[in-house]
Amino acid sequence: MQPTFALDAATWRVHDLERATDFYRRLGFRARPTGDTSVDLVPGGATLPDAPAVLRLVTGPAAPVAAGRGAYHVALNVPARRDLAATLHRVAADGTPVEGFADHLVSEAMYLPDADGHGLEFTWDRPREAWQYPGGALAIGTDPLDLKGLLAELGDDPERDPHVPEGTVLGHVHLFAADPAADARWYRDVLGMDEVVSFGPWGTFLAADGYHHHVGLRRGAGPTDPAHDHGLVEVEARVGEERYAALAGDEVEDAKVVSAPSGHRWRLRRLAGS
Numbered sequence: 001m002q003p004t005f006a007l008d009a010a011t012w013r014v015h016d017l018e019r020a021t022d023f024y025r026r027l028g029f030r031a032r033p034t035g036d037t038s039v040d041l042v043p044g045g046a047t048l049p050d051a052p053a054v055l056r057l058v059t060g061p062a063a064p065v066a067a068g069r070g071a072y073h074v075a076l077n078v079p080a081r082r083d084l085a086a087t088l089h090r091v092a093a094d095g096t097p098v099e100g101f102a103d104h105l106v107s108e109a110m111y112l113p114d115a116d117g118h119g120l121e122f123t124w125d126r127p128r129e130a131w132q133y134p135g136g137a138l139a140i141g142t143d144p145l146d147l148k149g150l151l152a153e154l155g156d157d158p159e160r161d162p163h164v165p166e167g168t169v170l171g172h173v174h175l176f177a178a179d180p181a182a183d184a185r186w187y188r189d190v191l192g193m194d195e196v197v198s199f200g201p202w203g204t205f206l207a208a209d210g211y212h213h214h215v216g217l218r219r220g221a222g223p224t225d226p227a228h229d230h231g232l233v234e235v236e237a238r239v240g241e242e243r244y245a246a247l248a249g250d251e252v253e254d255a256k257v258v259s260a261p262s263g264h265r266w267r268l269r270r271l272a273g274s
Contacts, residue, residue, distance in 0.1 A: 004192060004240045005208035006271060007170040009040075010074045011056040011233040014116045020057050023115035026094050028087070028164035029055070044163030054170050058233060068176050068221035070231035070264075073111065073119030077171030078164070082153040084108060084124040086161035089154060101145035106131050106138070106212040108145055118231065123171055131212070140197055140205070140212060172213050173235055176220025177262040180204055183217050186260050192243050220262070235264065238271040 014020035017039060021031045024041050032040040032053070037060055040053035054076060078084050088110055091098060099119075100111045109123040132139040154160075177183040180203045187193045193206040196213055205213035234257075239247075247268060249256035255269045 002273065003209050003271065004243070005214060006238045007172070007214060008236040008238060008269075009053050009056055010071075010170055010173060010235050011058060012114070012116065012118050013230050013233050014057050014059050015230065016115075017057060017059040020059075020115050023096075024055070024057075026090075027096075028090055028162060030163075043166055043168040045161075045165040045168075047166060051166070054168060070176060071119065072174040072176055072216070072218050072220075073121045074173050074232075074235075075109070075121035075123050075171040076164070077169050078122060078124050079167040080165075081108070081124050081150065083161065083165045083168070084110065084122060085150045085153040086158070087122045087164070088147075088150065089158045090162070101147060103141070103143040103145045104212075105141045105143065108150065110145070116230070119174075121174075125171070125212075128210075138196055138212060170235075172216060173232075174216035174218060175232075175260075175262070175264050177203070177217045177260075178220060179261065180217040180219055182261045183264075187215055187217075190247070190258065191237075191239060191266075233265065234267050236267045236269070238269045240271050244268065244270045 012020070017037065021039050025031055028044045029041040030044045030046065032042055034040050037058060039057045041055040041057065042051045042053050055074075078087065091112060096112055098110055098112045102109050107123045107125045109121050111119065111121050114120055180201070184195060184204045184206060187206045188195065191208070193208050193215065195204055196207050197205040201219065203216065203218040206215045206217070207213045244256065247256045247258055249258035249268065252267070255267045257265060257267050259265050
């Protein structure tokens with residue numbers, strides 16, 4: 001199936017660029033400065049010097065973001081289950097607090113805050129052929145994670161994986177929305193996503209191309225100001241040519257910048273081959 005949508009990177013505004021960059025280096029990323037006030041974060045295991053960033057950090061005067069605004073978390077998908085185990089090993093060795101673990105049936109995940117308190121999820125997707133569709137709907141849950149089984153993936157060499165591996169991608173973004181239903185309509189109409197799971201007035205999961213979710217919406221306090229708030233600045237993604245041509249956004253270099261009803265800013269480019 002020809003893909004119609006792909007996430008690329010998320011940008012955080014941080015208070016202290018050096019502190020934030022150090023945190024992500026210890027986590028296994030390679031930092032690539034892009035200016036005095038910005039850094040691209042690349043999986044440390046990537047072999048190409050110009051490998052694409054999956055996260056970006058910017059700093060500058062910013063108001064603290066209020067609870068329930070911006071992003072609940074962004075999720076980084078690692079290629080293999082061992083990679084998730086290795087991430088947990090690095091986090092534990094560094095003394096970084098972990099906020100939780102979950103088996104979501106379609107994936108396994110761990111959750112932690114970064115140095116600024118931004119939410120991160122590291123996740124490994126089970127193969128699609130293992131996903132279950134009881135009654136025709138995709139089964140997504142929040143079951144306890146088998147930590148013993150996960151860490152067994154490391155075998156006798158837990159130090160073998162010092163870096164976030166090549167092939168790690170931005171898997172999904174989980175966003176606060178003042179009115180999840182209004183935002184969900186925008187993601188359906190503008191980005192062409194389908195609703196995967198609905199939680200009624202409290203939120204929904206949406207995705208393109210049969211994925212479990214590219215965007216999660218969770219009821220929050222209200223709109224954000226991506227130009228000034230500490231927290232999520234924007235999300236970069238690619239959409240198909242037809243969808244891109246129909247976007248009513250600001251032209252910026254090779255992209256169009258659009259905003260969802262709750263203020264989340266998207267920098268969208270053409271998806272090659274669409």
